[in-house]
Amino acid sequence: MAQIDIRNVQKFFGHLQVLKDLNLTIKDGEFVVMLGQSGGGKTTALRAIAGLETVSSGQILIDGVEVQDRKAADRDIAFVFQSFSLYPHMTVRENIAFPLRAVRMNAADRDKAVTEVASTLQISQHLDRKPSALSGGDMQRVAIGRALVRRPQALLMDEPLGVLDAKLREQMRAEIKRLHIARGSTSVYVTHDQIEAMSLADRIVILHDGVLQQVGAPDEVYLHPTNLFVATFVGSPVMNVNGVRIEGNSVMLNDASRGFTFPDPVLAGLSGGAGGITMGVRPEAVLLRHEPAEGYVQAVTTNIEPLGSHDIVDAQVDGAVLRARTESGFVTGEGQTLWVRIDPAQAHFFDTATGLTLRGAN
Ligand SMILES: Nc1ncnc2c1ncn2[C@@H]1O[C@H](COP(=O)(O)OP(=O)(O)O)[C@@H](O)[C@H]1O
Ligand SMILES: [Mg+2]
Structure with a gap:
């Protein structure tokens, strides 16, 4: 040895x-x-x-x-x-x-x-x-x-x-x-x-x-x-990756006008380079509900992969698609309306140009 x-x-x-x-x-x-x-x-x-x-x-x-x-x-x-x-x-x-x-x-x-x-x-x-x-x-x-x-x-x-x-x-x-x-x-x-x-x-x-x-x-x-x-590279299905705009406590996907609300400390101090900020969220950190609720954004399902033990659901929010991991049968078809939230504790932020992770104030 x-x-x-x-x-x-x-x-x-x-x-x-x-x-x-x-x-x-x-x-x-x-x-x-x-x-x-x-x-x-x-x-x-x-x-x-x-x-x-x-x-x-x-x-x-x-x-x-x-x-x-x-x-x-x-x-x-x-x-x-x-x-x-x-x-x-x-x-x-x-x-x-x-x-x-x-x-x-x-x-x-x-x-x-x-x-x-x-x-x-x-x-x-x-x-x-x-x-x-x-x-x-x-x-x-x-x-x-x-x-x-x-x-x-x-x-x-x-x-x-x-x-x-x-x-x-x-x-x-x-x-x-x-x-x-x-x-x-x-x-x-x-x-x-x-x-x-x-x-x-x-x-x-x-x-x-x-x-x-x-x-x-x-x-x-x-x-x-x-x-x-x-x-x-690590994780399956692959982490969702989207360019985002951050305004105050809100994270907007791409050019969307509606945002996901994050608690104060998570976004504080985050700043990307000239290329902006990319958010990464694993499918298990994309949370879905059938009814509206505080902090949830309306979305529509575009694809469902039933995998036996769980499903992978594609939820379209404005121009972006977020893949979510749900219990089997949570969503029954495409074109269904539901509400999405991102678990702030499991959101990753990267400098788009360098790909390097960004750490906020917390
Ligand atoms: N004997 C060799 N001569 C020339 N190029 C090589 C040789 N061995 C590997 N390479 C090149 O080196 C790079 C890395 O190869 P390798 O170490 O086999 O990668 P991996 O095992 O991660 O697939 C590749 O671009 C490959 O084409
Ligand atoms: Mg090899």
């Missing part, structure tokens, strides 16, 4: 800068998930930690020792790839034992280590089979077993569940978490799936265009996004 420090890391492929001044400390025993869109630099960052990719400048430290110039084999870090990458001609046992043979561990110790890791991953019954006889989930268990068997200092996983179907992905996600808790290994897990990130991570690291956007516990990132990218 180990602490990993990434300091001022830059990575260029030719003229293309893929990592832009990356700084991050991954604590001993921590489970960090790197989250972002495709092309954001996640795989490159992970490969750089493992030594499968060089860095253009900056340092990578494992337990305080600089390793950026060391080969992958000398870093004691295990890597699980998205594709299973097992040796097809070897049995599961031989696949898992492979890294131990490479370090010339004796046969008895090797057998003991393989048996133990196979039991942890619940693949003991497959040890004498070839990978081609296994299901996708079991193949990925073998790949994880092969990575863990050496008891590496850190375990890096690059979208390891990406090729599995949704149900198996959910099951494996729970197993990876259980395994992490049991082993306590420092883990870095890459995904573009925000739900996977929220469910697995001690801390989420959001990477976009090679730039680190925010590092924080899942609820911190969800409740206090530092910018519009994070705000709209």
Whole structure:
């Protein structure tokens, strides 16, 4: 187990800068998930930690020792790839034992280590089979077993569940978490799936265009996004985002003349740049009623998505549409009149031009 420090890391492929001044400390025993869109630099960052990719400048430290110039084999870090990458001609046992043979561990110790890791991953019954006889989930268990068997200092996983179907992905996600808790290994897990990130991570690291956007516990990132990218990338359905005009205690969507009333302190001191202010509100913070009430604005429904446990309702207010999360069956059809309020405690304000979060006086 180990602490990993990434300091001022830059990575260029030719003229293309893929990592832009990356700084991050991954604590001993921590489970960090790197989250972002495709092309954001996640795989490159992970490969750089493992030594499968060089860095253009900056340092990578494992337990305080600089390793950026060391080969992958000398870093004691295990890597699980998205594709299973097992040796097809070897049995599961031989696949898992492979890294131990490479370090010339004796046969008895090797057998003991393989048996133990196979039991942890619940693949003991497959040890004498070839990978081609296994299901996708079991193949990925073998790949994880092969990575863990050496008891590496850190375990890096690059979208390891990406090729599995949704149900198996959910099951494996729970197993990876259980395994992490049991082993306590420092883990870095890459995904573009925000739900996977929220469910697995001690801390989420959001990477976009090679730039680190925010590092924080899942609820911190969800409740206090530092910018519009994070705000709209994390959370499903996506946060409602609208340009707003603020007048006194009132927030007007776009060019509307009617506004949502906010309590005094929320809006105090908010000021956007030349591009104005953008308000972000998650669907659960858009509150609907069937009758008018203080603080509610009249709206009309334009679309309903029944999702079983709840519905997502689109409510049009003047020129804007707010998506609201409601109990199932709260609204029965399109074209229905209802009243909308925004929970002031759950409203986010951003500088439209920079995308950065704005904090009011409170
Ligand atoms: N070996 C390479 N040579 C040139 N460009 C690369 C190479 N590997 C990745 N890239 C580019 O670097 C950027 C980041 O890629 P990657 O780290 O794979 O992102 P992610 O894993 O977040 O999808 C992309 O624009 C990709 O095309
Ligand atoms: Mg990738």
